Amino acid sequence: MQSVISNPALRLFSNTLYRKNNLFLFLLLTPPLLWFGVVYLGSLFALLWQSFYTFDDFSMAVTNDLTLANYRVLFDSTNLDIILRTLTMAVAVTVACACIGFPIAYYMTRYGSVREKGFFYIAVMLPMWASYIVKTYAWTVILSQEGILYFIFKNLGLTGALESLLQLPIIGGNTLATSQLGRFIVFTYIWLPFMILPIQAALERVPTNLLQASADLGARPAQTFRKILFPLVFPGVVAGSIFTFSLTLGDYIIPQLIGPSGLYIGTMVYTMQGSIGNMPLAAAFTVVPIILIFLYLALAKRAGAFNAL
């Protein structure tokens, strides 16, 4: 048969690649591995390394004497507060995203026609096309006292209920825009697509006949959900929750714009490396979310999140 490649050198090269599969894989994978290894992991390790450097409070200078002092400082009560506050918010946002995201994803997969599915995909993704800072600023307006939420509550005659809700400790505040509740709403809004899409993908992979088989064997809908659907979709929920959890843990924009004062891990890192220049402590703080996420994954694994994979 006539070869398609007329140049003999090129042909030799192409045939060599075809025969030596490993060489081909090597050529294919080297650039991304270099990128991942050097740029991505390299910078991460550089960051971790810096967390052991010493910051001199008087001269405001960083010296490369290695110390564990930065990690000790993490356990000061003010810093522990920051970590707990961020962690609580991340857990709350994750739970809320899962509770809101699951029914939407379920509807999309099981009931949506092709057109409806398309509509939902766009509706879920569209907000992600807009800059997230713009969206957060928009929420400051929505949640403000002159904003649409207050307007709706007022017209429903529920201003009193809203006021007493904001009187509650921890979640309350002067207005929605300066309360933890408002911050929670914005976090949930911003990260919701990251929960819906993995759940939807997981639901899509569950064949309908498994649910029918379960009903056929006498299981009521609640049992089918608990014993068949949820365990099979659980990896998707975990995948989504890894996004919402870690994105909330690391975020530094929303805590600055919405909600009461009080630092989050993200804003703390931002302050430490920006205005104060304490890179070592900032680096030590970035280790916290990494550890928390590893713990989270370990818990998810114990709960059997990856059994159905």
Added chain:
Amino acid sequence: MTIAVEFTHVSRHYGNIKAVDDVTISVAEGEFFSMLGPSGSGKTTCLRLIAGFEQPTSGSIKIFGFDATNAPPYEREVNTVFQDYALFPHMNVLDNVAYGLIVKGVAKNECISRAERALEQVALADYGKRKPGELSGGQRQRVALARALVNKPRVLLLDEPLGALDLKLREQMQQELKTLHKQLGITFIYVTHDQSEALSMSDRVAVFNNGRIEQVDSPRNLYMRPKTSFVADFVGTSNIISGDLAQQITGSNQSFSIRPEHISIDSEQENTMKVTGQVVDIQYHGANSKIEVKVGKQALSMVLSNTEHTEAQLPKIGQSLVLYWPQSHMVMLEN
């Protein structure tokens, strides 16, 4: 005789498509009842209507006298063996089999021991700890069977359960299903598009076409006395003769069918019908040879035994041939 499943004028429409169109059948308790038809003929939809995965657009369905027309699947005394088995991938084989008992609140110990017994019944006693993904197609099929039977259903629905198995395994499973049916004495409703499977296993067969039932009859009657040209053609092979050719042979233009094996090239006494044609094709099939003969515009096929005819005795392509058959084997068809 108790009626297990009864359809009264049941239709299932999807928009303009009539998947099931005015079907009335009743299946007796303990019967092996097959629903046979090409894909899209409505047989599987009928099965899903019995299982409760679909609701009829009109008509009513009774299962042992209980009006199941709109009852959800979990309220019906039927269990299904799915075409692709539908085993739960995240549970091991034993948990799959025990599932029906567990969700009904049977005590845990009893669930396990009954599931183990059901697995023994299908010769998979040692496979309880495996995941469905680690089993072969035939083994999964048995697990699906055990999972349905452990619930002691009064009606077992089987949706082309042997479709994915290779020929040898399929024949073996056919035999086992038949034995199982005798042992258990419960009603089997079996969906298949394989006519030989339906004929060899069933007490009665319903032949489906375009959402309607063409004929419900015993396998023997379906084969020997097909009522419509569809049944004559779908069940076994038939020469269906209609129009001018029918007029020429019988003097009436009513269509009739004649099986290839009933056509002969010998002018024996009972062979009162005859027609002359031209041989267009000869195919060797081992035990016999299939001869295609063109008569007018129609091609008729017939078989000749290779033990009774040597190669030299077989007709040759292009040769003119007189075909004979007894009138008693002709089946007049409803037009």
